[in-house]
Amino acid sequence: MDRFNTADEYIEAVWILLERGHASLETLADYVGSEYDRNLTQELVDRKLIYIDEESGEISYSGQGEEIGRNIIRAHRLAERLLHDVLKIDSYELAACEFEHIIDTDLIDALCTLLGHPRTCPDGLPIPTGECCRREQKTFRSPSLSLLELKPEESGRVAAVHCNDSHQLQLLELLQIRPGVVVQVHQISPSIVIECDGSNIALDEEIAASVYVWRMNRDQRVKKEAEPSRIEKRGRKGSRKRRFL
Amino acid sequence: MVKQSTETRKACIIGLANSGKTQIFNQLTGDYNLVANYPMTTVELATGSFDFKGVRWKLFDSPGVNALGENSAEELLVRRTLVAERPEVIIQCIDSNRIRQSLRLTSELLELEIPMVLSLNAIDETAKKGYTIDAERLSRVLGIPVVKTVAREGVGMYDLKEALFQAEVPGSRIAYSEEQEAALSAIEAHLPPTLISKRKVALQLLLGDSHVPEIELNSKVYGEAAQAADDIQEVVAETRKQVKGEIQLHINRARAKWTDELYSRIVSGGAPRKQKRDSAARLAYYSRHPLYGLVFLAALLAVTYVGVVVVAGRISGFLEDTLLIPAVAFLEGAITAPMLQDVLIGEFGLLTLGLFNAIFTVLPILSVFFLIFGVIEDIGYLPNLSVLLRRFFNKIGLSGRAIMPIILGFGCKTMATLTTRSLSSRKERLIAIYLIAFALPCSPQLALNIAILGKAGIIPLFIAGLFLILVEVAAGKVLNLVIKDDGASSFIQELPPFRRPIVREVLKKTLFRLWWFLKEAIPVFVGAAAVLYVMDLIGFLDLLKGVLRPVVVTWMGLPIEMVEALILLIAREEAAAGLILRLSDAGMLTAVQSIIAVVVTTMFVPCFANVVAMFKEAGPRAGAAMLLAINASTIFLAGILNWILLAFQGMLG
Numbered sequence: 001m002d003r004f005n006t007a008d009e010y011i012e013a014v015w016i017l018l019e020r021g022h023a024s025l026e027t028l029a030d031y032v033g034s035e036y037d038r039n040l041t042q043e044l045v046d047r048k049l050i051y052i053d054e055e056s057g058e059i060s061y062s063g064q065g066e067e068i069g070r071n072i073i074r075a076h077r078l079a080e081r082l083l084h085d086v087l088k089i090d091s092y093e094l095a096a097c098e099f100e101h102i103i104d105t106d107l108i109d110a111l112c113t114l115l116g117h118p119r120t121c122p123d124g125l126p127i128p129t130g131e132c133c134r135r136e137q138k139t140f141r142s143p144s145l146s147l148l149e150l151k152p153e154e155s156g157r158v159a160a161v162h163c164n165d166s167h168q169l170q171l172l173e174l175l176q177i178r179p180g181v182v183v184q185v186h187q188i189s190p191s192i193v194i195e196c197d198g199s200n201i202a203l204d205e206e207i208a209a210s211v212y213v214w215r216m217n218r219d220q221r222v223k224k225e226a227e228p229s230r231i232e233k234r235g236r237k238g239s240r241k242r243r244f245l
Numbered sequence: 246m247v248k249q250s251t252e253t254r255k256a257c258i259i260g261l262a263n264s265g266k267t268q269i270f271n272q273l274t275g276d277y278n279l280v281a282n283y284p285m286t287t288v289e290l291a292t293g294s295f296d297f298k299g300v301r302w303k304l305f306d307s308p309g310v311n312a313l314g315e316n317s318a319e320e321l322l323v324r325r326t327l328v329a330e331r332p333e334v335i336i337q338c339i340d341s342n343r344i345r346q347s348l349r350l351t352s353e354l355l356e357l358e359i360p361m362v363l364s365l366n367a368i369d370e371t372a373k374k375g376y377t378i379d380a381e382r383l384s385r386v387l388g389i390p391v392v393k394t395v396a397r398e399g400v401g402m403y404d405l406k407e408a409l410f411q412a413e414v415p416g417s418r419i420a421y422s423e424e425q426e427a428a429l430s431a432i433e434a435h436l437p438p439t440l441i442s443k444r445k446v447a448l449q450l451l452l453g454d455s456h457v458p459e460i461e462l463n464s465k466v467y468g469e470a471a472q473a474a475d476d477i478q479e480v481v482a483e484t485r486k487q488v489k490g491e492i493q494l495h496i497n498r499a500r501a502k503w504t505d506e507l508y509s510r511i512v513s514g515g516a517p518r519k520q521k522r523d524s525a526a527r528l529a530y531y532s533r534h535p536l537y538g539l540v541f542l543a544a545l546l547a548v549t550y551v552g553v554v555v556v557a558g559r560i561s562g563f564l565e566d567t568l569l570i571p572a573v574a575f576l577e578g579a580i581t582a583p584m585l586q587d588v589l590i591g592e593f594g595l596l597t598l599g600l601f602n603a604i605f606t607v608l609p610i611l612s613v614f615f616l617i618f619g620v621i622e623d624i625g626y627l628p629n630l631s632v633l634l635r636r637f638f639n640k641i642g643l644s645g646r647a648i649m650p651i652i653l654g655f656g657c658k659t660m661a662t663l664t665t666r667s668l669s670s671r672k673e674r675l676i677a678i679y680l681i682a683f684a685l686p687c688s689p690q691l692a693l694n695i696a697i698l699g700k701a702g703i704i705p706l707f708i709a710g711l712f713l714i715l716v717e718v719a720a721g722k723v724l725n726l727v728i729k730d731d732g733a734s735s736f737i738q739e740l741p742p743f744r745r746p747i748v749r750e751v752l753k754k755t756l757f758r759l760w761w762f763l764k765e766a767i768p769v770f771v772g773a774a775a776v777l778y779v780m781d782l783i784g785f786l787d788l789l790k791g792v793l794r795p796v797v798v799t800w801m802g803l804p805i806e807m808v809e810a811l812i813l814l815i816a817r818e819e820a821a822a823g824l825i826l827r828l829s830d831a832g833m834l835t836a837v838q839s840i841i842a843v844v845v846t847t848m849f850v851p852c853f854a855n856v857v858a859m860f861k862e863a864g865p866r867a868g869a870a871m872l873l874a875i876n877a878s879t880i881f882l883a884g885i886l887n888w889i890l891l892a893f894q895g896m897l898g
Binding site for chain 1: 311316343628633635
C-alpha cells in the first residue's frame with residue numbers, strides 16, 4: 001500500500017474506508033498519508049467513479065466505481081490468500097498489491113475457484129464474491145496432490161502435469177490426462193493403473209508423481225463429469241463472437 | 246435397359262484403437278478383416294467396397310490413432326493414405342466410452358478440410374454408465390451427419406451408408422492464438438494452391454515436423470513447396486520467438502479447450518455412484534493383480550504346455566502314422582535310383598528333413614500354439630501382462646516401455662526388434678534388442694521347445710525355463726551396468742479392455758500365421774536340407790563334426806548329430822527343432838541333452854531375419870558385438886549347465 005500514485009489505489013482506498021465505516025476526503029487523506037494528491041481524487045470524480053458530497057466531504061461510489069473497487073479488492077485479497085495459504089509467503093501484502101491490477105475476471109475467478117472461494121483474506125477482511133462463487137462451483141479444499149497419494153477407487157481432477165519430457169507430456173495429453181479432467185485410480189500395485197476418459201492406463205511411479213490432482217469426494221464425482229466448464233460462461237460477457245463453436 | 250456405370254467414391258474410416266473401425270468396415274463391406282484386441286493389429290490398410298444407391302464406395306480401414314501428427318508410425322500411415330487415396334469422405338469412428346479422446350481426434354480431422362461423417366459407436370454402453378450423448382446437437386455444432394451405431398451388432402449401418410451422401414466439411418474450427426493464426430495464414434500463403442488440407446500442413450510445419458507426407462508424397466506440389474521452404478521456415482522461426490514456450494503446448498491447450506466445450510454441450514449425466522465392474526473388467530483386474538495375476542499367468546502357461554505337448558503331439562503322431570510313414574514307404578518303393586532316394590528321403594532328404602519335417606512335425610505344434618496365443622492376444626491379455634512384469638523389468642535396467650517389445654519377442658523376434666525403435670533411450674534399445682535376440686524363444690521356438698522338453702517330462706521343462714530366465718536376467722543386469730545411463734523412458738501403457746475372443750478372428754489369424762510359416766519357412770527348410778545334403782556328400786559335414794566335437798559333445802554333452810541342428814539353426818529355428826524332435830523321438834536324447842539342446846537352440850544365433858533387424862536397429866558395430874557376445878556366452882553357459890546337470894544327476898545316482 002505504499003504507492004498511492006494511481007487512481008486505482010485511491011479507488012481501493014475508498015472501498016477500505018467504506019468497510020471501516022465511512023469514507024470522506026478527510027479520512028482518505030489520512031489514509032493515504034503524506035503523498036495524498038487531491039488531483040487524483042478529482043480524477044476519480046471526473047471519471048464519474050465517485051461522488052463527493054460538497055458539504056460533508058463524504059465520498060461514495062458510483063455504480064461503475066463500486067464495480068472497479070470491488071474487483072480490485074477481490075483480486076488483492078484473493079492474491080493474499082494465494083500467497084499466504086498456498087505459497088506460504090510472509091510478505092504477501094506487498095506482492096498482493098501487484099496482483100490487484102489484474103483486470104481479467106476469468107483469471108481472478110479461476111484463482112478464486114482454485115482457492116475454494118474463500119470468504120475472507122488472511123487478515124479477516126471480507127473478499128467480495130464473484131460470479132464463480134455465486135454459481136457455487138464445486139471446489140476442492142485440499143491442496144493438490146500427486147497421483148501417487150491416491151488410494152484405489154479414489155478420484156481426482158487433474159490440476160497440473162509437471163513433466164519435463166515433451167514426448168511423455170504429449171502421450172499424456174493424447175490420453176486426456178490434462179488439467180480439468182477426472183481420473184480414477186484402480187490399482188497401485190504392481191503398477192499404478194488409472195482410468196481416464198474411459199481408458200485404463202498403466203503408469204509407473206515417475207509419471208504418476210508428475211500428475212497433480214485435487215482429490216474428489218464421492219458425491220462430487222457423480223455430478224462432476226458433466227458440469228459445464230467455467231469457460232462456457234464467457235458468453236455472458238457478450239463475447240459470443242469469440243466462441244469456438 | 247441400359248446399365249448405368251457406377252460412380253466410384255472413396256471413404257476412409259479413422260478412429261481410436263479398438264474403437265470399432267474394423268467392425269464397421271466388416272459390416273459395411275461384408276468382408277472379414279482381421280480384428281485383434283491388441284494395439285497395432287491393422288498394420289496394413291485393408292480395403293473393401295460396397296454398393297449403395299448407385300455408387301460404389303471404396304472403403305479404407307486404418308490403424309487406430311489418437312492424433313494426426315508425427316507421434317507414431319500409425320499416424321503417419323493414416324496421413325500417407327489420405328494423400329495417396331484422396332477419399333471423398335472420412336468416417337470417424339467415435340468410441341462413446343472415450344468421448345474426450347475421440348473429440349480430440351475430431352479436432353485434428355476437421356483441420357483436414359475433408360467432408361466427414363461421425364459414427365457414434367458403442368453408444369449402447371453409455372446408457373450402462375449412466376450418461377447420454379446428444380448426437381443431434383453434435384451434428385448441429387459440427388455441421389456434419391452423426392450416426393449412432395453399435396458396430397458389433399450391425400446397428401446403424403444403413404444410416405451410416407446414407408449419411409455418406411450428406412457428408413460435409415465440418416463448419417467448426419479450432420481457433421488458436423492471434424500469433425499462431427497469423428503464422429498459419431502466412432504459411433498457407435506460401436503453400437501451393439492445389440494442396441489439400443492446407444491448414445493442417447501449415448500447422449504441422451509450424452510445429453516443426455520433419456515428415457510432412459502431404460507434401461512429400463504429392464509430386465505435383467513437392468517442387469513448389471520446396472521452393473517456398475525457406476520462406477516458410479522464416480515464418481516458423483519468427484513465431485517461435487514470439488510465442489512463449491513450446492508451440493505444441495499452445496496448440497494442445499486450444500484443442501483441449503475446444504474439446505471441453507464441445508464435451509460439456511453434448512454429454513449429460515454422470516457416472517453412477519457405484520459402478521459395478523463387469524466381468525470383463527474384473528478379469529482384467531485380476532490378470533494384473535500382484536498375486537492373482539501370477540496365478541493367471543501360470544494357468545495360461547499350463548494350458549499352453551498341455552496344448553503343445555499333449556494335443557499337438559497326438560496330432561503329430563496321428564499324421565505321421567496315417568500320412569508320413571505310408572508316404573515314405575511309397576516313395577521308397579517308387580524311387581529306385583539310390584542317389585535320388587538319398588536326396589529325397591535319405592537322412593538329409595529334401596523331403597524327409599525338409600518338407601515332411603515342416604508339415605508333420607512342426608506344423609501341428611505351431612497350429613496349436615498359434616491358436617492358444619491367438620486367443621490370449623485377442624482377449625487383450627498382453628498389455629496387462631506388461632503391468633504385471635514391470636517391476637521385474639526395472640530390475641534389469643528396462644523401463645516399462647521396453648516391456649511391450651520384449652513381449653512381442655515371444656511372438657516374433659524380428660518384429661519385436663523393429664519395435665524397439667519406439668524406445669527413446671538408446672541404452673534401453675540396446676538392452677531390449679540384446680535380450681530379444683538372446684534367450685528369448687519366439688512363438689515357434691517356444692512351441693517346439695515345449696514339445697521337445699515335454700517328452701522328457703515337466704521337470705526338464707521347468708529347468709530349461711528357469712535357466713533361460715536366469716540367463717536373461719543376468720544378461721540384462723550386466724548390460725545395465727556396462728552401458729552408460731541416459732535416462733530411460735517412463736512407462737505409460739494403455740490397457741484395452743478384455744473381451745470375449747472372436748473365434749472367427751482367432752482362426753483367421755492362426756491360419757494366416759500358418760500360411761505365412763509355410764510360405765516362408767518351407768523353402769528354407771528344403772534349402773537347408775539341401776545344404777546339409779551337399780555338405781554330407783562332399784564330406785564337409787564330417788569334417789565339421791570332427792572340428793566341433795570337443796565343443797558339442799565334450800563340453801555341451803550333446804550327440805554329434807546336433808551339429809546338423811546347429812547348421813539348420815542358422816537358417817531357421819523350426820528346422821533345427823524339428824530335427825531335435827526326431828532325435829528325441831528316436832530315443833537318442835537323454836533328458837539332460839534335451840535341456841541343453843533346447844537351451845542352445847534358443848540362445849544361439851538368432852534367425853537371419855532377426856540378425857538383419859538387429860544390425861538395422863542397433864547399428865553395425867553394436868550388432869556385431871551383440872552377435873559375438875550372444876554366441877560366445879551361449880556356448881559357455883550351455884556347457885556349464887551341462888556339467889551342473891550331470892553332476893546333479895550323478896549325485897542323485
